[in-house]
Amino acid sequence: MQSNCNMSEQELLMHGVIMREALLRILARHSPLCGIDGGDTEACVRSLADAHLNVGLPPFKGNPLPSSLYSTASQALSDAPRIERDFKTLLTALEPLLHNSRWIKRFATEGDDAGFEEKHRHALILGEGALFECSTMTVGLAVMAPNLCYPFHTHPPAEFYVVLSEGDWYREDVGWWNPGPGGVVFNPPSAVHSMRSTHKPLLALWGLINESSQPIRERKTSADSVFPGGRSERS
Numbered sequence: 001m002q003s004n005c006n007m008s009e010q011e012l013l014m015h016g017v018i019m020r021e022a023l024l025r026i027l028a029r030h031s032p033l034c035g036i037d038g039g040d041t042e043a044c045v046r047s048l049a050d051a052h053l054n055v056g057l058p059p060f061k062g063n064p065l066p067s068s069l070y071s072t073a074s075q076a077l078s079d080a081p082r083i084e085r086d087f088k089t090l091l092t093a094l095e096p097l098l099h100n101s102r103w104i105k106r107f108a109t110e111g112d113d114a115g116f117e118e119k120h121r122h123a124l125i126l127g128e129g130a131l132f133e134c135s136t137m138t139v140g141l142a143v144m145a146p147n148l149c150y151p152f153h154t155h156p157p158a159e160f161y162v163v164l165s166e167g168d169w170y171r172e173d174v175g176w177w178n179p180g181p182g183g184v185v186f187n188p189p190s191a192v193h194s195m196r197s198t199h200k201p202l203l204a205l206w207g208l209i210n211e212s213s214q215p216i217r218e219r220k221t222s223a224d225s226v227f228p229g230g231r232s233e234r235s
């Protein structure tokens, strides 16, 4: 990853806006192909479009990516799809933000892959406690080492993944499938889902719609966090 630790707030904000606009175009283009409730996809796009980006209180202190995952993230970013213009724009804007983002991990539970906790991280880009304060969405970048399965989980917020690598995705009503690099996955509220890497690292941008931003029919009361995998550690 290219080092950009000393970017000004204005530069960070500019990259954040460019990333958000590219992400909006990708989601808007793919949403009719997802084959699930159009309301969920529309809610994702509307929430992201309504997001107001503000750089977190300076100086932003993020927990860095562990050195053990540095080569994994670098390889994943190097392999990510850049042929299509919006993906190239997205990745070019995203990469410098990663050096200023807080990286978090999900706790492993019984039955998870051995060493799961140390083989994945999420960079928090938008949302509460993220690089950019955002009240309507939480957006992060998932990085997983090869041959790793993310725990099956569920959460009330609807969720999207912009797939940036090879990998398999699971949703309870579909089973396992491979959306391929450049694919988009939507998970309706509370659907059981998962993902797993192949012999290469997995890379995906995900977004969760905050409860207050969802249509009335989607709102549910729950103590679950807006993290994509339930209980997490701010590491």
Ligand SMILES: [Fe+2]
Residues within 6 Å of the ligand: 153, 155, 159, 193, 227, 228, 229
């Ligand atoms: Fe999730």
